[in-house]
Amino acid sequence: MKKYTRAVVFLIKNSIKKKNRGMNIFWVLILAGMLIPFFSQSANAASMKVCVKGKTFNNGWTEERLAGVGVYYAEGVGGGLRGYTGDDGCYEEAGLPAGLYVDYLQVKDSAGTRTITYNSIPIRYVFKDSEKIKDFYLTDGLIDPMWFTLDAYNGSVDFKTTRCDDASIVPSADILYAGKIQGTTNASGDLTLPVYPGLYSGVFAQKFGLVNSDSTNIPISSNEVFRGQEAKFCLKPNFGSASGRVTVCETNNPIPGASLYSNGEPQTAWGTTDGDGYYSFNDIATGIYENVQFGGLTDFINSASKTVEIIANGNTITDFCLYPKSGTRTYSWTPVEGENFYMFLRYKLYVTNNTVNPINNATVTFLLDGNERGSKTFTVASNSSAEIEFETSNFTLGSHSAGIRVVYNGETVLNEERTINMIAGGRLIGIVKDAQTDTGVMANIKINNKDYRTYNNGTFDIGLATGDYTGVYSYKDGYDNSILKSFTIENKAYTTQDFYMNKKTGSISVSIRRNGEILNVPDVSVYWGDNDPKDPPYLVGTTNVFGTLVGMGLPAGTYTNVYAEYGGYRSDSQTVTISANATTQVTFNFTSTTPYPILNLSADSEAVYVDNPFTINYWVSGANSCTAISDPLHEPYWDGLMLYTYGSQPISVIPNTTGLKKYILRCCNIFGNCVERFDEVTVNPASATDIYICEDPPCTPANCGNTIPEMCVKNGTSTVPDDATTCGGICGTITCPACPITPPTGNWQEVTP
Known part of the structure; x- marks a missing residue:
């Protein structure tokens, strides 16, 4: 551009010197036409736009446009500070030549400290200078923003x-x-x-x-x-919780208002039992607490002391009972002072009569704000107790006075009032069930970190304030918690929710020993339970051919009097604890003092004919193998015959030769002790007439434990009616052995070790 300028100046000067006015005007017009477009294009060739943001954090990365940030670039294009960003965070400069700029561009925050407020909390940011950008282009006629994002100092x-x-x-x-x-x-x-x-x-x-x-x-x-x-x-x-119920010993009537005692000192801060005798204490530090009691009542003796273990994040359920003081009549009632009620008010009167005389035709009147809401007449026998309930509704919200008055033989024996609160709400009703048996179980329901106890059959009726409830579940020792439920309680309405819980289960692995030596003995039965005929033991299962048993799906818990039995002989008894999701190893030991098997054998026929069947009966106990053994007079099919090893069994025999036959049976137990029994039978030649014999029918699972008629058999091959022309109507009946005991709930199976 300098060359063009010097040329113009030279021509103009020359023209003036020559005083050629026409030529002067010509050259001026020519050069002006050439230079005006050039200067116009060079002076407005490009614009530079720089925008600046600051990196910020409000529970996630954000960016804020920054006003007042200085824009700097090198001396080759002017140098130093060029200007500051505006409210939109950008600085723009026009009239720059288009092309490549080889010197640096940089932004610096001149504001120092910037304060940004999140949720009324001020955060102060001090932003660092940007890095220097080299070799950037400005495009002819375009505004292409260059963005800078500034980091703040930590x-x-x-x-x-x-x-x-x-x-x-x-x-x-x-x-x-x-x-x-x-x-x-x-x-x-x-x-x-x-x-x-x-x-x-x-x-x-x-x-x-x-x-x-x-x-x-x-x-x-x-x-x-x-x-x-x-x-x-x-x-x-870590904390746990404790809950339970306090009742009258022997009658199991609830006792409201009982206080917790520890080492003989009342723990008043924990409160008292509610109207149904239940207590629920949360946030108890984990540990073992000894000498825990309930009491503090005028008409009852404090309960017996118990040791209570509080488990981290668990609930320990412990019930207590109190004996009334001798020769007294006690009256207690609910609601308790300050109790909240929703939808309706429920009264309960508990009466304990520890005298020899009954309480006949007493009257209880239920009051609300001094007005009678209803009354009932009741009778309580001597040395017994009673519970009288009453419900009322149609009340206004707010504080009320609930009262109760008991009159007996013209004397007022109880007349009290308590302040209660009526709150807008409804009732949550339903049942807690065992998911496998579909039967109700008594459990706790956790609602907003408060425990509510169901009735013994698993049903519940809980008053709650109106609103939405989430994360509600039922729980009980030995069970997995139910799934979480959500529901809405509406004013003066019932909401139904049922809860299902699965029992925690484990497994048991059993092995059999004799005097400490492992025995690979099959068909050894394992039981648990008492010997009380009213409560027979449960059959866990029987050992396999390797003498082992694995039982799976057993409800977690502690089982007493667990033992093995074989042929009427029992092992030592044990107490076995089944842990959830674990296998408990159990070994049962038989001693060497086990006796010999017991065996009886007899032929059940007076006349035996060749090629006609007759029956040999035997009864055996305490054996694990019974075998027919060889004798010179035996039939071939008798030798080596394997037979039942327990109970009474018939053997049908068809002799194929005549003469004296000796039938021998040998039975042994798992300890190697054996006995032999035999019976001799004379086989006669075939009779010319038909032979009719009463025989025992087979016992099957379909008729186990039942009495069934004997069969009349003709010539040992076919069954015919029992009448005067056949067996003579003399066939009797037999009783089949009892059915096996049904094992408890659970999936039991044998496995090969």
């Missing part, structure tokens, strides 16, 4: 972890945010973390064996150390 936070109960240090606790461990406190419970500035919500501490701390919001600002209370986490020791 801040830091000092965490501290302690116990909530005694403020002692908790070392090696993890600090978590967004489900990830960010760091672990040291032996002093301290942790300092460098953190990008922003707002971090839901930060908490955790450590195995302790309850997670509450979560909190942590605000971090650039170049600052946060040491606020939000960074000090306290963790509680």
